[in-house]
Amino acid sequence: MVKLKSQMTEGELLKIYRDMVLIREFEERTAEMYSRGKVTGFCHLYIGEEAVAVGAMSALHPDDYVISSYRDHGHCLIKGTSPKEVMAELFGRATGTCKGKGGSMHLFDPKTNFFGGYAIVAGGIPITLGVGYAIKYRKEDKVVASFFGDGATNAGAFYESLNMSKIWSLPIIFICENNFFGISTAVSWASATTDIFKKAEAHGIPTAKVNGMDVIAVREAIKNAAKYAREGKGPYFVEALTYRFRGHSMSDPADYRIPREEKIWKDRDPIPNFARKLIEEGISDADGLRAIKEEVEQEVEQAVKFADSSPWPEAIELMKDIYSEKEGEER
Numbered sequence: 454m455v456k457l458k459s460q461m462t463e464g465e466l467l468k469i470y471r472d473m474v475l476i477r478e479f480e481e482r483t484a485e486m487y488s489r490g491k492v493t494g495f496c497h498l499y500i501g502e503e504a505v506a507v508g509a510m511s512a513l514h515p516d517d518y519v520i521s522s523y524r525d526h527g528h529c530l531i532k533g534t535s536p537k538e539v540m541a542e543l544f545g546r547a548t549g550t551c552k553g554k555g556g557s558m559h560l561f562d563p564k565t566n567f568f569g570g571y572a573i574v575a576g577g578i579p580i581t582l583g584v585g586y587a588i589k590y591r592k593e594d595k596v597v598a599s600f601f602g603d604g605a606t607n608a609g610a611f612y613e614s615l616n617m618s619k620i621w622s623l624p625i626i627f628i629c630e631n632n633f634f635g636i637s638t639a640v641s642w643a644s645a646t647t648d649i650f651k652k653a654e655a656h657g658i659p660t661a662k663v664n665g666m667d668v669i670a671v672r673e674a675i676k677n678a679a680k681y682a683r684e685g686k687g688p689y690f691v692e693a694l695t696y697r698f699r700g701h702s703m704s705d706p707a708d709y710r711i712p713r714e715e716k717i718w719k720d721r722d723p724i725p726n727f728a729r730k731l732i733e734e735g736i737s738d739a740d741g742l743r744a745i746k747e748e749v750e751q752e753v754e755q756a757v758k759f760a761d762s763s764p765w766p767e768a769i770e771l772m773k774d775i776y777s778e779k780e781g782e783e784r
């Protein structure tokens with residue numbers, strides 16, 4: 454077993470732990486706020502999948518671009534948007550990342566180069582293609598990472614994007630978060646192959662399949678992919694095997710899953726498993742990790758208070774930020 458300490462500094466390793474705890478805590482409070490009617494509409498939690506976003510983003514440069522799907526809270530947070538702004542957006546308040554007009558599925562933050570969550574399955578993938586094209590056109594030293602589910606890989610837009618990304622040799626990292634279900638539909642019912650990465654292989658794109666519950670394994674896979682893409686060699690595809698611990702969205706009891714399967718995956722929970730390694734290697738101890746968790750709980754509590762005390766958008770906001778073909782015209 455490769456030691457964690459040989460790969461990263463203690464500070465970096467503790468940041469990875471903190472980031473996973475931040476997503477978990479944020480999502481648990483979001484579920485609570487949803488049941489209290491503070492968050493409304495569709496809401497998809499990322500609990501169980503934290504190692505994918507955190508491992509991947511720890512391998513990217515801060516100014517690289519990231520695009521997600523509707524399960525986007527974790528990606529937006531780890532890209533650098535404050536929990537306050539994300540929670541306020543979920544509450545629909547004027548202080549949210551999109552002034553309260555986007556909500557859970559449509560987070561977007563140009564400050565951090567987080568270029569959006571998209572409610573349409575596979576909707577973010579062609580947009581990634583555009584961002585990849587822009588990076589190449591402007592000769593930027595950047596890559597764009599696109600996160601999407603296994604279900605998205607059955608959509609036509611996915612194949613068109615793979616094809617064009619390869620032809621144009623764009624600096625894109627496609628990251629499939631394979632949690633084995635598209636709502637209640639198992640991968641094997643909807644996908645001609647359950648080895649999702651093979652879909653990219655067919656386009657001549659290099660691939661990796663990785664344990665998405667192991668944050669360091671994800672980080673290593675994305676480091677390789679980012680190096681390849683940044684060197685101008687073209688797109689790379691990573692399939693991360695993961696599991697969502699809750700239903701597809703807040704309204705889904707997930708009663709189509711087998712309890713035995715759920716138990717197997719919950720035993721692979723990336724957070725306690727990583728905590729155990731940190732303690733085994735003497736990087737922290739139980740008290741140290743508890744202190745991190747408490748600090749994160751405070752931060753998320755502050756985010757909830759901020760969101761709850763923030764103003765609603767003014768009615769006039771309905772008429773602003775609307776796409777118009779006439780440049781500069783305010784409607």
Ligand SMILES: Cc1ncc(C[n+]2csc(CCOP(=O)(O)OP(=O)(O)O)c2C)c(N)n1
Pocket residue numbers: 524572573574601602603604605606630632634635636701
């Ligand atoms: C084009 C389109 N078809 C159907 C839906 C309804 N829908 C929302 S999420 C989802 C499942 C997608 O599953 P997957 O891509 O595996 O992502 P996961 O939810 O597992 O993260 C579906 C069918 C949609 N939003 N967009």
